Amino acid sequence: MVNLREIKGRINSTKSTKQITKAMQMVSSSKLRRAEQNAKAYVPYMEKIQDVVGAIASGTKDSGHPMLTARPVKKTAYLVIGSDRGLAGAYNSSILRQVQRTIDERHKSKDEYVILAVGRVVRDYFVKRDHNVVSDVVGLPDQPTFADIKEIARNAVGMFIDGTYDELYMYYNHFVSAIANEVTEKKLLPLTDLAPASSNASYEFEPSGEAILEVLLPQYAESLVYGALLDGKASEHASRMTAMKNATDNASDLISDLSLQYNRARQAAITQEITEIVGGAAALE
């Protein structure tokens, strides 16, 4: 009868695992809904700032602002946005693999680049491999506000301006749908590919175009980082939801297999018992 009890135990433990993954799936799906709302609330700000920056930057040609000027690249920075916790399927590993491959392709030595990490998994990965991690943020809330990332965004822009690095790339998972996301690379600085303004309005600048760029460009770059973070958070919750859904489905399959085994074993045991009784009775006659 040991066999029967063993199977029963496995069924029970799989059932409790299933309950947990099911709960995590539901938590993630409600967080995903919130994250999508956040991303949606952010769209008007992004569109507006893009519009104005485009209009001003195309209006004041050759402003010579450091954030608009491409300089010879001695050092490259990678801003990698991942998550603090695992159990999100391939969310972190796909992004890390992509960054690692890019770095291997583009650079020969570790002095040629620095890493800015968002998320514990990302930071630990690069620190463990002895990459030069200059700045990191961990413990971001699930629904981050602009204030939460202001620090790293300002750092990222500041280090570009003071010449710590000469270009900045951003890596994050772009949210495509609840079941799909893709690793996206975006060149953040210098801001060379500004879209020209759609409205084509010619503005008066108070006090001057340069003074406005001074205020506007850092704010623009910070908002790009924030946008990427919101996008990344949405895909984090989505991939965690999918991963947990798969785990729940697997647990269900496992339970039905085990139940089948259990019933078979039970039946075999009963048959055996009957045979024994019949055999015993026959021996008595």
Added chain:
Amino acid sequence: MKTVLVNIVTPDGPVYDSEVSMVIAKTTSGEIGVLAGHIPMVAPLAIGAVKLKKEDGSTDIVAVSGGFIEVRPEKISILAPSAEIAENIDVQRAKEAVKRAEGRLQGKQDNIDFKRADLALKRALNRINVHEGNI
């Protein structure tokens, strides 16, 4: 009086959206008043209050922490890292922020931290002033 549509937008979502007859904002180079039909203009804002005079004579006050104002003849947009309508300001939090910033300012004179604490103090004081209506 002619009115113009005013939007105040932050990264955390839109804060204000209404037809007003006059906007008074504090830019880095001084206060400006904007009426409907103003020529297109862009100006960076200082930490301060934006007063929005409505057609019925009432005034809405919004605390903004920097950002900039974009004026077009038919629409005015204000983009700020953060902005709150006077009634929605968390005064308790702002008062705590004032205390924190003041403590830091007395502490060390380290350049960057000093500047940052100074800005934090200004933002918090601005919120309190806007909430209490003494601007």
